[in-house]
Amino acid sequence: MKPDWRQRPAQSAGSLRLRLFVIIIVPLVAVAMMSGTMRYWQAQTMSQTLYDDALKVVAHAVAREVIITQGDVVSDALLESLVSVLGDPIFYNVSAADGRILAGYTDMPVNVIPDDLTSGAPHFFDFDYNGKAVRAVALREFIADPFFDGWTTVLVWQTTTQRRALSLVILRQALAILILVVVTAAGFVWFSIGRGLRPLTELREAISLRSPSELGPIRRPVPTEVKPLVATMNTLFARLQTELERRNAFIANAAHQIRNPVAAIRAQAEAALSTADADQRHARILDLHEAAGDLSRLSQQLLSLETAEHSATTEMAPTDFGLIVADMARRFAPLALAAGTDINLTAPEHHLQVHGNAILLREAIENLLDNALRYGTRKGGEINLRLETDGGQVLLFVEDDGPGIPTADFEQVFERFVRLSQPHGADQTRSGCGLGLAIVRSIAVAHGGRAYLKHVQNGCCVAIALPLITDATAQ
Template structure:
C-alpha cells in the first residue's frame, strides 16, 4: 500500500534555507548595485582622462602648427588608458587640420558650447567608442578662432574595469556568504539542541514509562512539552483502565467458563436422561450468566471510555423511561411485583447517547427487581424536574444498602454479601459511568425502607428542547 505521508523538510534545513537564501539574494542585489556603480565610476574616470587628452591634443597641435602627434605621446596615452586613442582637429572655418578623417559623427542636435567638453557614445569601424568634443578659442595665425578637437576611444577597458570591480566585489560577497552560512549552520545546530534533547527524552518513553518530561526547554517549546505530557497522562490513564478492565474481565469470566466446561463434561458423561436434562439446564443457565457478564463488561468499557456521552439528538426522558420499563413488566408480573411509573409533568429533553441511557435505566430496574423486590412488593419509578435536571428515582422495598456502602456500591465488581452469586457487580457502575459521560450523576438516596437510586441528567437548552418537542408532536412514534 502506498504511503500517503507528506515529506516535510527538517526544521534545521528549513531554518538554514530561510536564513541563507535571503543572504544570497542580498549578495546578488549588492553585486548588481556594485556593477552599476563600477560602470559609473569607470565612465567618469575615462571621461576625465579623455578630456585631459583633448586638451593635450589641442596644445600639441598648436605647438607643432598642425602636425601629427608624436608616436611617443600616443604610446604614452595608450599605455595610460589601455584602449587605442583616435583624434581629429579642425580649424575655425571647418578646415581639417590633423588626425583621422573618419571621426564619429555626433547627433545633429548635440549642443557644442565653447570651452566645455561634450561627450557622446558612437560606433567606429563597428566597435563601440566613447568620444569627446572640445571647442577652444586659439589666437594663432594658423587657427585664429574656435578650434574643434575630437578625441575618441574604444570602451573595452572601461568594461574590463567594471567587470574587474564586479568580480572583486562578488568574490568578497561570496566569501562572506560562505562564512555566514557556516556560522548560521553552527548556530542552528546549537539553537536546536534543546529539541534534540527533547527528541531523546520522548524516544526513551515506552508503554511502561510514560512519566512527564521535565527537561528544561526554551519558552517557544514549552507548550509542546506540556501537550506531550498531557498526552502521556491520558495514555497512562487509558493503559491503567485497560489493564484493570482486562484483569477484572479475566477474573469475572474465569468461573463461568469453568462452570460451563464442568457442566458440559458432566452432561456428556451421564447416561441418565433425566440427569442429562438437568445438567443441560444448568449449562444453559451458566451460558446465560456468561452472556450477561460479557454484555455488562462491554457496556462498562464503552461508558468508561466516554462513548456513551452526548449525541446531537436530544430525547424525551419520561418516554425513554416508559419504554424501558415496559420491557420489564412481564418479569415483574411473574415475580409478583407491582411496578408503577410516575412521569414528569412536562417534557424533559436530555442530551446523551440514547442507547446507553436506556442501558443505564435498564440496569437500575434490573438491579431493583433482582435484589430489592421480594414477592408482593412494589417498585416505584418517578421522573421529575429538579433545578434544571431530569431526575429518575427507582425505589424498591428490599433490604436496602447500608450507609457505609452508598458510594462503594458504584465501584466495579462490588457486590454486597446478601446479593448472592447472581450478579457480577457491574450494573450500578455502568449506570454511574453513563450518567457522568452525559454530564449527570448517579447516587443512593438515604431512605428508611428499601433502596432508592437517583439518576440525574442535565436538561438541554430551551431552544433545543422546543425543536425536539415540535419534532415529537409531529411524529409521536419517535418517542417509542
C-alpha cells in the same frame, strides 16, 4: 464514511534542519545577487568616471600639442604613450571656429559635435565610429592665435573595450568575494543549525526511551520554544499511564470475575455428563443454562462499561429520554410480573429531549431495573419510576421497597465489582458482578450528567440527572 486518521500514514514535513537552512540561505543569496547587481552598476560608473577623466586629460593634452605645433598632427610618441595608459585606440579632431579641420581624423560622422557646446566645460557623449561604440569628449576653448582664429573645438574619442573589461573585472572580483561569503556563511549556518537543533535530537532520544512500562515525564532541560511541547507530551504520558493502569486493573478484575462463572459452567457440564439419572441431568442442564446466562450478562456488562467510558460525542444525537424510559419499563414488565412485582411509571406529558446515545441510555435504565428486580423487591412489592424536570435537567428516580443500601455505602456501590453482602432473609441465589451501578454512573457522566443515591425512608432510590436540550443549547 469519515476516514480514520489513525489509518492514514503520517505525512513527512521534510527535514527541519534543511527548512531552516533554506529559509536563512535563500534571503542571503538574494541579498548577494542584489549586491552583485549594484556592484556591477557601481563598477560601470566607476570605470566610466575614470576613463572620462582620462579622456578629458587627453583632450587637453591634444589641444596643447596642436597649439604648440601650429596645427600639426600629434606626435606618434604621445599617442602611443596615451594608448598604453588607456588601453584603447585614441582618435582626435581639432577644428576652427569656421569649421576648418586643423588637425586629426576627418572621417568622423557629421554633426557629432553638439551645437550647444559650452566653452571651457567638457561634454561627454557616445556615438558609433567605423561600426564600433566609442566614448567622446568635446572641449571648446578660445585661442588667441591668428592660425586658430579664436574659438577652437577639440574632439577626442576612444573605443570602450577597456572600459567594459574593467567593469567585468571589478564585477568578477565582487562576485568572487560574495560567493566566498555566501559559501562560508552557508557552512557556518548548517553547522550552527545542527548545534541549535541538538536539544530536539536529545528530546527525540528521550521520547524513544519511553515504553508502555515507562511513561515518566521528560525532565531534561529544553529550549524555551519547546517547553510547551514537552509539557503537552508529559501530560499525554501521564494520561496514557493512568489509562494503562486503569485498563490493567479492569482486565485483572474482569479475568477474576469471569474465572468463577467459567469454572462453574465447566463443573456443571461435567456433572451433567457424568450422571445417568435423567432428572438429575435435567437439573444440571438447568443450572448450566443459568450459569451461562450469568456469564453472558457479565460479558455484556463489561462491554457496556467500556463503551460508556469511551463513548464518542459524535455518536450522540437529540433523544427523547421519556420514551426510552417508558419503552424499558414495558420490556421489564413481564419479568416483574413473573417475580410478583409491579412496575409503575410517572412522567410528564411533554417530551424530554436530551443529547445522548439511545443505546447507552437504554443500557443504563436496564441496569437500574435489573438491580431493582434482583436486590430491591420482594414478592408483592413494586418498583416506581418517576421522571421530573428541575433547572434544565431531567431526573429519573428508580425506587424500590427492598432492604435498601446503608448510607455509608452510597458511593462505594458505584465502584466496579463492588457487591454488598445480602441482608439476612434475602434471596441469596440472586447474584451479580458489581457492575450495574458502575455502568449507570459512567453512562450518566458521558452524557454530561450524574448518578447518585437518594435518601428515602424505605427501600432504595437511584437517581440519574441529565441536561435537557433547551432553545439555547440547541443553537
